[in-house]
Amino acid sequence: MIEPRIEIASRAGVCYGVERALDMAHEAARNAPTPVRTLGPLIHNPLVVSELSQAGVDMADAVDDIQDGTVIIRAHGVVPAVIDRARAAGINVLDATCPYVKRVHSAAQKLVREGYQLIVVGESGHPEVEGIVGHADGQAHVVSTARDLDSIDLARRVGVVVQTTQTVGTLQDIVSVLVARAEEVRVVNTICSATQERQEAARELAERADVMVVIGGKNSGNTRRLAQICKESCERTYHIEDSSELDEAWFHTSGLIGITAGASTPASHIDKTVHAIEEMLRGSDER
Numbered sequence: 001m002i003e004p005r006i007e008i009a010s011r012a013g014v015c016y017g018v019e020r021a022l023d024m025a026h027e028a029a030r031n032a033p034t035p036v037r038t039l040g041p042l043i044h045n046p047l048v049v050s051e052l053s054q055a056g057v058d059m060a061d062a063v064d065d066i067q068d069g070t071v072i073i074r075a076h077g078v079v080p081a082v083i084d085r086a087r088a089a090g091i092n093v094l095d096a097t098c099p100y101v102k103r104v105h106s107a108a109q110k111l112v113r114e115g116y117q118l119i120v121v122g123e124s125g126h127p128e129v130e131g132i133v134g135h136a137d138g139q140a141h142v143v144s145t146a147r148d149l150d151s152i153d154l155a156r157r158v159g160v161v162v163q164t165t166q167t168v169g170t171l172q173d174i175v176s177v178l179v180a181r182a183e184e185v186r187v188v189n190t191i192c193s194a195t196q197e198r199q200e201a202a203r204e205l206a207e208r209a210d211v212m213v214v215i216g217g218k219n220s221g222n223t224r225r226l227a228q229i230c231k232e233s234c235e236r237t238y239h240i241e242d243s244s245e246l247d248e249a250w251f252h253t254s255g256l257i258g259i260t261a262g263a264s265t266p267a268s269h270i271d272k273t274v275h276a277i278e279e280m281l282r283g284s285d286e287r
Ligand code: SF4
Pocket: 015, 016, 017, 018, 075, 076, 098, 099, 100, 101, 164, 192, 193, 194, 195, 263
């Protein structure tokens, strides 16, 4: 009889920026002035947030709710005023903004300094986008589709930066309208490939798998998107937050069991899930 096989997508789980932020938080729990708090959830994964809390890292909603100790800035960054306010209040600031997000901040600042009208391609209201606009002193227009440009009085020289999780297709649509309307268009492509790579790897695996397990927070947009992509080619796709949600009945197959995980799922959660599935497969073999 052919044994079922488990395969993990070639790109899955936490990206560089989130892993770095998690490492910084755990390190802060050991060595930084206490109490240690993150500004908002460090990661969209309730299990990780509760693990951090057990390690001594809690969460605050706003700088004004913090009086002492250390505050950790999340990977997608904040407006500079938040960091200034925390420092002025004597709070120790640990800036875990992802270096790729910092790259967007500097590109936005530079374009504004050089006199370009700044367009930020991204989701209005998203904390990362707010941080980018804040670094450009608020002198930016946020657009998520080419149509959003209709209401903007474009200058002669336009500069463009992009929220890291946007797609190349969206950027291309917007730039093609801009080049028709402005005299000079300067584009700094600040898209981070982490999200796209995870989606492509999940799609490739789901096309070959009998069953797909997607691990990550139910409140994590990128994990839900991964589950959606997998479901398109693998009907038996299950989105779990934790290995305790696994059901042995899902794995009655002789084919491939694929595993993927959102950008907010640490490697330890992937390992735990793989281990739990292996135990279930062993259990059904012995019966
Ligand atoms: S998705 Fe990219 S930019 Fe965002 S935190 Fe991860 S590595 Fe950094």
